[in-house]
Amino acid sequence: xxxxxxxxxxxxxxxxxxxxxxxxxxxxxxxxxxxxxxxxxxxxxxxxxxxxxxxxxxxxxxxxxxxxxxxxxxxxxxxxxxxxxxxxxxxxxxxxxxxxxxxxxxxxxxxxxxxxxxxxxxxxxxxxxxxxxxxxxxxxxxxxxxxxxxxxxxxxxxxxxxxxxxxxxxxxxxxxxxxxxxxxxxxxxxxxxxxxxxxxxxxxxxxxxxxxxxxxxxxxxxxxxxxxxxxxxxxxxxxxxxxxxxxxxxxxxxxxxxxxxxxxxxxxxxxxxxxxxxxxxxxxxxxxxxxxxxxxxxxxxxxxxxxxxxxxxxxxxxxxxxxxxxxxxxxxxxxxxxxxxx
Numbered sequence: 001x002x003x004x005x006x007x008x009x010x011x012x013x014x015x016x017x018x019x020x021x022x023x024x025x026x027x028x029x030x031x032x033x034x035x036x037x038x039x040x041x042x043x044x045x046x047x048x049x050x051x052x053x054x055x056x057x058x059x060x061x062x063x064x065x066x067x068x069x070x071x072x073x074x075x076x077x078x079x080x081x082x083x084x085x086x087x088x089x090x091x092x093x094x095x096x097x098x099x100x101x102x103x104x105x106x107x108x109x110x111x112x113x114x115x116x117x118x119x120x121x122x123x124x125x126x127x128x129x130x131x132x133x134x135x136x137x138x139x140x141x142x143x144x145x146x147x148x149x150x151x152x153x154x155x156x157x158x159x160x161x162x163x164x165x166x167x168x169x170x171x172x173x174x175x176x177x178x179x180x181x182x183x184x185x186x187x188x189x190x191x192x193x194x195x196x197x198x199x200x201x202x203x204x205x206x207x208x209x210x211x212x213x214x215x216x217x218x219x220x221x222x223x224x225x226x227x228x229x230x231x232x233x234x235x236x237x238x239x240x241x242x243x244x245x246x247x248x249x250x251x252x253x254x255x256x257x258x259x260x261x262x263x264x265x266x267x268x269x270x271x272x273x274x275x276x277x278x279x280x281x282x283x284x285x286x287x288x289x290x291x292x293x294x295x296x297x298x299x300x301x302x303x304x305x306x307x308x309x310x311x312x313x314x315x316x317x318x319x320x321x322x323x324x325x326x327x328x329x330x331x332x333x334x335x336x337x338x339x340x341x342x
Contacts, residue, residue, distance in 0.1 A: 005142060005167070006020070006140050006142075006167060007020075008020055008021065008140055008141050010023055020137065020140040020141075021137040021140060021141055022137075024133060024134060024136050024137040024140065025134050025137055027133055028129070028130040028131075028132075028133035028134040029054060029058060029130060031126075031129055031130070031133060032054075032123075032125075032126030032127065032129050032130040033050060033051065033054050033126065035125050035126045035129060036050045036053075036122055036123050036125075036126045037050050037051075039122050039125070039197075040122055043118075043122070043300065043301040044300075044301070045114075045119075045122075045301065049112065050123075052108070053105060053108055053109075053119075053123075056104050056108055057101045057104050057105060057108075058101075060100040060101055060103065060104035061097040061098070061100045061101040061104075062092065062097065062100070063100050064096045064097055064098070064099045064100015064101065064103070065092035065093050065094065065096040065097035065100065066084070066091065066092055066096070067096060067100070068092075068093040068095060068096020068097075068099065069091045069092055069093045069096060069230070070084050070091070072093075072230045072232075072268060073091070073230070093230065093269075094131065094219075095269065095272055098127075102120075105119070105120065105123070112303060112305060113303035113304040113305030114301065114303050114304075115204070115301070117204045117205035117208065118204055118205075118295075118301045119301075120205065120208040121197070121204060121205065121206070121207040121208050121297055123208075124193055124207045124208045124210070124211040125190055125193045125194060125197070125211075127211060128186050128189045128190050128193060128211055128214070128215060129186070129190050131182070131183075131186050131215070132183050132186035132187050132189075132190060133183075135179040135180075135182050135183040135186075136179065136183065138179040139164070139167060139177070139179045139180070142167060142170060144178060144179060144226065144228065145168060145170065145175040145176060145177060145178055145179070145226070145227075146175055146176025146177070146178040146181075146222075146225035146226050146227065146257050147175065147176060147225060147226070147227050147255065147256065147257030147258055148173050148174065148175055149174050149175060149176050149255075150174060151165060151169075151174050153174075153253065154168060154174060154177070157253060160177070160180070164177055164180060176225045176254070176257070178222050178225050178226055181218075181222050181225070182218060182219070182222050185214075185215075185218035185222070186215065186218070189211070189214040189215060189218070192210070192214060193207060193210060193211060193214075196210055197297055199297075200296065200298070201296075202296065202297040202298075203284075203287070203288065203294045203295065203296055203297065204294060204295045204296070204297060204299070205283070205284075205287065206284050206297070207297060209280040209281075209283055209284050210280075212276050212277075212280045213276070213277050213280045213281065216272075216273035216274075216276040216277050216280075217273070217277060219269060219270075219273045220245070220246070220269075220270050220273040220274060220277075221246060221248075221249055223267050223269045223270050223273070224246050224249070224256045224257065224267060224270060225249075225254060225256065225257050226257045227257040227258050227259070229257075229259060229267040229268070229269060229270075230267070230268045230269065231259055231263055231264030231265070231266060231267050231268060232264045232266055232268060233264050233265055233266075234264070234265060234266035234271075236265075238266055238271075239265040239266050242266060242267070242270055242271065242274070243256075245274075246270075
């Protein structure tokens, strides 16, 4: 059977070619934005806030993703610096995108007077739904797939539909649809997060941490199926440890994708995923034990900038004696109500 490829170009407007990949990523961002806006309304946060956050976060994520990839592939770019900017040739990393987006969000959210962890909790489902949808861009482009497998494994063992099986036929060889594995894992994660955020025991920052734990667990197991992983040459015991943790996948009939020994023996994304899981769990435990009056997810979210504006408005509309009384009785506001509790 020959290779069946979907046309990566959705349509053309004159000389402008619109790719399915771009449309899918745009759809992912839009769905994530709508989720955040809807949840934000429960806390009285305007939709413009989340729209501004998206407009700044997307380019920050792209820059972070590219810097992350280039940093680990520097030997390929050090003599061709102009190629660093050619992101259309591929070469971005999801963890780098998250780092770039988080740095942007921390700055933006604090400038608007909100506590970062409260906004991050609201955006957690948006992040995972964006990744869930965005992975289908890899499907259309026939990229980021796993190692070789058989048509029988895809059709009879996994019971995948023909349109996915056929697209995974790359130059006559069938490959694991790792895009699908990750997309389905993220779908389960989205459902989990939506359930968790309605639980009374959930504290500020813990939904965001739960997102990282869930995504990283899935990424650890799925990453080893791929053949395009960033890797480094680590100690033999470290490689054995990582491979040992991955062993349960073999019980399900999966095999690791090929990783050239000269390239490395430890996949960076797998090691980072393990670190994130441990760090996120430790974050929740330590924060609960050390932060007094840690707010719950369902507690009101107030911007100190909005509170300051209300105070100023009240002083301007009050009589001179009343304004002086308001000023005397109101202490300087902290960065956020939650930080004051902490």
